[in-house]
Amino acid sequence: MLSHIISANDKVFLSSFWQSLFRKLGTKLHFSTSYHTQSDxxxxxxxxxxxxxxxxxxxxxxxxxxxxxxxxxxxxxxxxxxxxxxxxxxxxxxxxxxxxxxxxxxxxxxxxxxxxxxxxxxxxxxxxxxx
Known part of the structure; x- marks a missing residue:
C-alpha cells in the first residue's frame, strides 16, 4: 500500500470521505499548492x-x-x-x-x-x- 499521495488541492481529495478512507488505509495525503504545482x-x-x-x-x-x-x-x-x-x-x-x-x-x-x-x-x- 502507498505510504503517501501527493495530490492537487482538489475538492474531491479534500472531502471528508477521501481523508477518512486514506487515513484508514494508512496513506497520508499531501497537497500541492497553487504556488507550487510542480510537487510531483x-x-x-x-x-x-x-x-x-x-x-x-x-x-x-x-x-x-x-x-x-x-x-x-x-x-x-x-x-x-x-x-x-x-x-x-x-x-x-x-x-x-x-x-x-x-x-x-x-x-x-x-x-x-x-x-x-x-x-x-x-x-x-x-x-x-x-x-
Missing part, C-alpha cells in the same frame, strides 16, 4: 514529454493537437525509459510493442482509414523535418 516531478516530466511531442507533431496545425493524443500516448508508452530499463508497454505487457508500419497497408484500407493514415504519414514527415 514525475508527472511534470511526463507532461513535458507529451507537450514536446505534440508541439513537434502539430507545429503546422496547432488546433489539431487533441487528434494526436492517442498517438502521443502510444509514443510515450513504447519509448525506452532509463528508470525501468524498458518501455512502460513492455513492463506492463511483458513484450515489446509492435512497430507501426502504415505505408505498406494503405492500399488495403477503406477510404476513411486511408485518409487517417495519409495524415499520419504527413505528420511523420513534419516530425522528421523538425528533428
Amino acid at each position: 516531478g514525475q508527472i511534470e516530466r511526463v507532461n513535458q514529454c507529451l507537450e514536446t511531442y505534440l508541439r513537434c507533431t502539430c507545429s503546422d496545425r496547432p488546433k489539431d493537437w487533441c487528434n494526436w493524443l492517442a498517438l502521443a500516448e502510444f509514443w510515450y508508452n513504447t519509448n525506452y525509459h532509463s528508470s525501468i530499463k524498458m518501455s512502460p508497454f513492455e513492463a506492463l505487457k511483458g513484450y515489446r510493442a509492435p512497430q507501426l508500419a502504415f505505408s505498406a497497408h494503405l492500399k488495403d484500407l477503406n477510404s476513411d482509414s486511408s485518409d487517417i493514415l495519409q495524415q499520419t504519414l504527413k505528420v511523420t514527415q513534419v516530425l522528421k523535418g523538425n528533428l
